[in-house]
Amino acid sequence: MPDAAxxxxxxxxxxxxxQQIKGLLVRSLETGEWKPGDAIPSEMELAARFKVSQGTxxxxxxxxxxxxxxxxxxxxxxxxxxxxxxxxxxxxxxxRPDDGGAGSLQxxxxxxxxxxxxxxxxxxxxxxxxETAVQLRRLLLADGRPVVLDDIWLPGTPFKGLSIERLQGWxxxxxxxxxxxxxxxxxxxxxxxxxxxxxxxEAEALAVPLGAPLLSVERLSFTYGDRPVELRRGLYNxxxxxxRNELS
Amino acid sequence: MPDAAxxxxxxxxxxxxxQQIKGLLVRSLETGEWKPGDAIPSEMELAARFKVSQGTxxxxxxxxxxxxxxxxxxxxxxxxxxxxxxxxxxxxxxxRPDDGGAGSLQxxxxxxxxxxxxxxxxxxxxxxxxETAVQLRRLLLADGRPVVLDDIWLPGTPFKGLSIERLQGWxxxxxxxxxxxxxxxxxxxxxxxxxxxxxxxEAEALAVPLGAPLLSVERLSFTYGDRPVELRRGLYNxxxxxxRNELS
DNA sequence: GAGTGGTCTAGACCACGGC
DNA sequence: CCGTGGTCTAGACCACTCG
Numbered sequence: 001m002p003d004a005a006x007x008x009x010x011x012x013x014x015x016x017x018x019q020q021i022k023g024l025l026v027r028s029l030e031t032g033e034w035k036p037g038d039a040i041p042s043e044m045e046l047a048a049r050f051k052v053s054q055g056t057x058x059x060x061x062x063x064x065x066x067x068x069x070x071x072x073x074x075x076x077x078x079x080x081x082x083x084x085x086x087x088x089x090x091x092x093x094x095x096r097p098d099d100g101g102a103g104s105l106q107x108x109x110x111x112x113x114x115x116x117x118x119x120x121x122x123x124x125x126x127x128x129x130x131e132t133a134v135q136l137r138r139l140l141l142a143d144g145r146p147v148v149l150d151d152i153w154l155p156g157t158p159f160k161g162l163s164i165e166r167l168q169g170w171x172x173x174x175x176x177x178x179x180x181x182x183x184x185x186x187x188x189x190x191x192x193x194x195x196x197x198x199x200x201x202e203a204e205a206l207a208v209p210l211g212a213p214l215l216s217v218e219r220l221s222f223t224y225g226d227r228p229v230e231l232r233r234g235l236y237n238x239x240x241x242x243x244r245n246e247l248s
Numbered sequence: 249m250p251d252a253a254x255x256x257x258x259x260x261x262x263x264x265x266x267q268q269i270k271g272l273l274v275r276s277l278e279t280g281e282w283k284p285g286d287a288i289p290s291e292m293e294l295a296a297r298f299k300v301s302q303g304t305x306x307x308x309x310x311x312x313x314x315x316x317x318x319x320x321x322x323x324x325x326x327x328x329x330x331x332x333x334x335x336x337x338x339x340x341x342x343x344r345p346d347d348g349g350a351g352s353l354q355x356x357x358x359x360x361x362x363x364x365x366x367x368x369x370x371x372x373x374x375x376x377x378x379e380t381a382v383q384l385r386r387l388l389l390a391d392g393r394p395v396v397l398d399d400i401w402l403p404g405t406p407f408k409g410l411s412i413e414r415l416q417g418w419x420x421x422x423x424x425x426x427x428x429x430x431x432x433x434x435x436x437x438x439x440x441x442x443x444x445x446x447x448x449x450e451a452e453a454l455a456v457p458l459g460a461p462l463l464s465v466e467r468l469s470f471t472y473g474d475r476p477v478e479l480r481r482g483l484y485n486x487x488x489x490x491x492r493n494e495l496s
Numbered sequence: 497g498a499g500t501g502g503t504c505t506a507g508a509c510c511a512c513g514g515c
Numbered sequence: 516c517c518g519t520g521g522t523c524t525a526g527a528c529c530a531c532t533c534g
Binding site for chain 4: 262290291292306309320321322323324325326
């Protein structure tokens with residue numbers, strides 16, 4: 001089985017079969033052969049299709065499952081991961097109430113506009129200068145009190161039909177909307193966190209005093225192929241919530 | 249092969265062989281049969297010892313490797329993970345300079361004392377009321393400027409001989425000292441992050457104005473068996489650094 | 497009972513590191 | 516050269532889900 005992947009890696013000069021299979025599977029995910037929520041073919045079928053043993057397919061799927069691209073369900077099959085059925089909504093949101101409660105959040109959309117991407121946004125999203133972007137502004141509230149102020153930037157091209165009406169009519173995670181309506185699936189993200197003092201506008205929106213300490217969370221989200229597709233700048237009021245992280 | 253592990257789990261009623269092997273390996277790590285930095289026996293040897301196939305041992309080791317308890321090195325063997333040879337020191341510290349530089353940090357130990365554990369500390373470290381704890385206070389500096397103020401709490405019993413002299417004479421990661429001198433190995437940790445305003449003492453130590461926004465990072469670290477063994481309260485000045493996190 | 501993923505085995509061969 | 520971990524295979528059997 002010669003290298004099926006067209007990419008010419010610089011150093012490795014050797015690619016395990018299961019890595020090549022993994023690449024083929026990712027390609028099928030990218031092209032939408034299997035959509036979020038779908039079951040992919042069984043291990044046996046894939047083994048036959050790729051002319052390898054079931055164990056090799058298994059190892060490829062194993063890695064994609066630990067990367068959260070696929071979900072295994074014993075007795076049922078292997079499924080394309082989705083932001084739909086998340087446990088408590090907001091898969092990437094690490095904010096938790098200080099009392100361990102579930103703490104569901106309400107959303108309030110403040111703004112949605114299209115414009116030429118500012119320079120820093122264009123750089124983060126790898127847009128050419130002059131390309132348009134969509135800016136969303138929204139509030140998350142816990143028990144009616146504002147907790148998160150989000151400033152969300154999306155590349156204009158894939159998110160062509162995004163409008164305030166479309167967003168307001170939507171129930172469920174925003175990332176689920178992106179999947180189903182725009183074919184953009186968020187895979188992973190990087191966050192840069194700092195402490196800042198609330199500026200005037202922010203203080204008003206979050207109902208805190210001017211200069212109150214807030215958590216600034218800048219999130220850059222990526223889709224298949226490590227392409228950045230969302231820049232999100234959040235301000236979190238951490239007086240009764242905290243950002244939770246696990247290290248290992 | 250009947251269940252070798254004496255534990256009677258509540259629900260599962262079925263434990264894969266490789267999980268039992270994994271348990272035995274962890275036990276050997278706990279008891280110190282293999283110490284941090286050591287090579288453990290080869291897969292073949294372990295397979296013979298446990299009377300299972302090499303593939304079963306392999307799967308057990310695989311999981312321990314992804315949990316960062318073991319480190320595989322092709323051609324050499326499998327080693328017990330250690331905080332010694334960390335890439336840039338500070339394996340658990342997520343703080344990064346805003347310019348991508350390496351940014352090594354200097355340490356300055358401010359205080360080291362033994363006392364009865366305060367109530368909240370005792371609760372976090374699961375100490376009985378009245379038990380003693382060790383408190384460390386230290387500063388981390390980048391380019392001579394203070395960036396992190398840490399307040400570290402350790403249970404008194406395992407850390408009997410810990411003194412300011414012992415700490416000051418130590419080169420290398422603090423967690424490495426804990427491993428070699430006190431037999432306490434940090435496996436994983438949980439952090440709670442918030443934004444706070446600098447109090448008087450803190451502002452002075454970090455050379456920031458009173459009330460300046462700081463990142464408050466409360467870290468609880470665990471050793472084998474999920475036993476908490478360190479509570480660390482850090483204040484980070486994020487004016488030229490940020491806390492970096494990866495989501496997936 | 498049929499089909500799925502999950503476990504376990506045994507054996508062959510490959511890539512890497514060090515003697 | 517040998518020993519280590521890494522890959523790949525083929526086949527058996529187990530556990531879970533669903534009709």
